[in-house]
Amino acid sequence: MTIRSILQAIVHPRTVTEDLGPPSQVAADVPRLAGSLQLRHVDAGSCNGCELEITSTFGPVYDAERFGARLVASPRHADALLVTGPVTKNMVGPLVKTFEAMPEPRMVIALGDCARDCGVFRGGYGVEGPVGDVLPVDLQVPGCPPNPEAIVRALRGLTGR
Amino acid sequence: MNGIGGVIAAVLVAGAQIAAVAVGGPLLVGVMRKVRCHIEGRVGPPIHQPLRDLRKLFSKQRMRPDQASWVFGVGPVVLVATAVLIAAISPLATTRPPLGQTADFFAIVFVLLLGSVALALAALDTGTPFGGMGSSRAMTIGALAEPALLVAILAMSIPAHTSNLPALVRIGLAHPQLIASPERFLALGSFLVVILAESGRLPVDNPSTHLELTMIHEAMVLEYAGPDLGLVILGESMRLALLLGLLVNLLIPWGIADRPGAAALVIGLGALVGKVVVAGIAIATFEVFTAKLRLFRLPELLAGAFVLAVVGAFTALVIR
Numbered sequence: 001m002t003i004r005s006i007l008q009a010i011v012h013p014r015t016v017t018e019d020l021g022p023p024s025q026v027a028a029d030v031p032r033l034a035g036s037l038q039l040r041h042v043d044a045g046s047c048n049g050c051e052l053e054i055t056s057t058f059g060p061v062y063d064a065e066r067f068g069a070r071l072v073a074s075p076r077h078a079d080a081l082l083v084t085g086p087v088t089k090n091m092v093g094p095l096v097k098t099f100e101a102m103p104e105p106r107m108v109i110a111l112g113d114c115a116r117d118c119g120v121f122r123g124g125y126g127v128e129g130p131v132g133d134v135l136p137v138d139l140q141v142p143g144c145p146p147n148p149e150a151i152v153r154a155l156r157g158l159t160g161r
Numbered sequence: 162m163n164g165i166g167g168v169i170a171a172v173l174v175a176g177a178q179i180a181a182v183a184v185g186g187p188l189l190v191g192v193m194r195k196v197r198c199h200i201e202g203r204v205g206p207p208i209h210q211p212l213r214d215l216r217k218l219f220s221k222q223r224m225r226p227d228q229a230s231w232v233f234g235v236g237p238v239v240l241v242a243t244a245v246l247i248a249a250i251s252p253l254a255t256t257r258p259p260l261g262q263t264a265d266f267f268a269i270v271f272v273l274l275l276g277s278v279a280l281a282l283a284a285l286d287t288g289t290p291f292g293g294m295g296s297s298r299a300m301t302i303g304a305l306a307e308p309a310l311l312v313a314i315l316a317m318s319i320p321a322h323t324s325n326l327p328a329l330v331r332i333g334l335a336h337p338q339l340i341a342s343p344e345r346f347l348a349l350g351s352f353l354v355v356i357l358a359e360s361g362r363l364p365v366d367n368p369s370t371h372l373e374l375t376m377i378h379e380a381m382v383l384e385y386a387g388p389d390l391g392l393v394i395l396g397e398s399m400r401l402a403l404l405l406g407l408l409v410n411l412l413i414p415w416g417i418a419d420r421p422g423a424a425a426l427v428i429g430l431g432a433l434v435g436k437v438v439v440a441g442i443a444i445a446t447f448e449v450f451t452a453k454l455r456l457f458r459l460p461e462l463l464a465g466a467f468v469l470a471v472v473g474a475f476t477a478l479v480i481r
Binding site: 016017034036060067070071072073079102104105 | 217370
């Protein structure tokens with residue numbers, strides 16, 4: 001990068017979003033949500049590592065919104081529940097209530113190793129268990145934390161874009 | 162226009178305008194999001210993403226809170242019904258819409274307000290704290306914005322000697338000097354601020370916020386799901402398209418169909434789409450560089466709009 005191009009980028013910033021290529025494998029059982037996926041994120045006891053990556057996923061560089069995925073403010077608006085962290089004892093109730101407030105068809109995404117199998121928090125005195133013990137999990141995204149590319153790939157599998 | 166042919170023609174004109182607003186409203190929101198994303202350096206969702214979201218919402222489960230009464234279900238229907246009514250009788254693509262003589266500007270404003278009030282009551286109905294908070298804020302803003310809009314209409318109707326909307330647009334076409342007058346500019350400036358306030362755009366409300374405490378419009382619809390939410394989103398985008406359509410036709414009426422005939426109507430629709438898209442792009446660009454105003458600063462903004470309208474009305478009275 002020359003100094004000229006850096007100055008140019010400062011004066012006139014262009015699109016910073018990265019091209020992620022064609023969509024990955026389309027999930028078979030979500031035909032009615034094609035191209036539009038509203039997500040409700042619930043932190044069930046996460047260390048906030050996954051939250052940082054989610055923020056980045058919807059930031060300008062990875063821009064998951066271009067594939068039709070969007071974070072929403074209410075479970076009533078959501079198609080999928082995005083759960084991070086091991087489910088702590090205090091969060092079992094709120095998590096189940098959030099899931100029950102979502103209209104059908106609804107999905108649960110367990111994001112990160114903690115949500116899948118409690119990760120480093122396994123056996124902790126405040127931990128109830130992984131998300132799969134509390135809710136029916138449809139999709140798992142491994143990683144501690146999963147990087148934004150992995151999250152975007154998973155979401156594209158659901159939106160089919 | 163009389164006889165069965167006249168009725169069919171009227172239905173076709175109304176149908177064309179309703180279809181343009183119902184499909185164009187969500188697309189306008191998509192264009193505005195795209196413009197915003199582009200300036201922010203993102204790619205952004207495709208322009209037809211709002212339509213895709215609507216299609217999905219209408220296929221989802223209808224889900225209502227246990228405590229909700231019939232008011233909750235009626236709110237979105239009234240919102241869409243008022244928008245459809247206004248789309249049918251307003252001078253959007255033609256200056257001679259069916260039942261155009263009933264399309265008084267004051268009446269249109271009150272019909273629009275009926276939709277807002279229905280949604281505010283529906284939000285109160287569930288008894289959630291955010292719904293009540295959103296309703297109270299929306300009604301506060303509405304109570305401040307409506308007087309400004311009424312006086313702005315007064316300012317526009319004094320020189321034209323009518324507050325009938327199609328007549329206002331026709332007179333603008335026939336006498337362009339009425340549009341280039343100070344009172345029209347003052348009134349339309351006030352109208353623009355009211356549009357931003359009524360449709361929940363920046364700097365009054367942030368349409369993309371996820372923070373419950375900063376929400377105004379979004380807080381009212383937190384409890385809606387599936388088809389009900391689809392109706393709310395459709396109604397809101399139709400209202401935005403309608404208000405912008407009326408604004409551009411009062412400011413730049415050229416292109417609108419002034420005589421009967423399918424060709425003129427098609428040209429009128431094309432002109433309407435072009436003008437509204439330009440206005441939408443301008444508003445989206447403005448929004449990128451604007452922060453949301455504090456709630457307690459909003460009365461100042463809307464009082465400013467009111468003053469513009471009052472000055473416009475006095476100018477109209479003094480000049481003539």
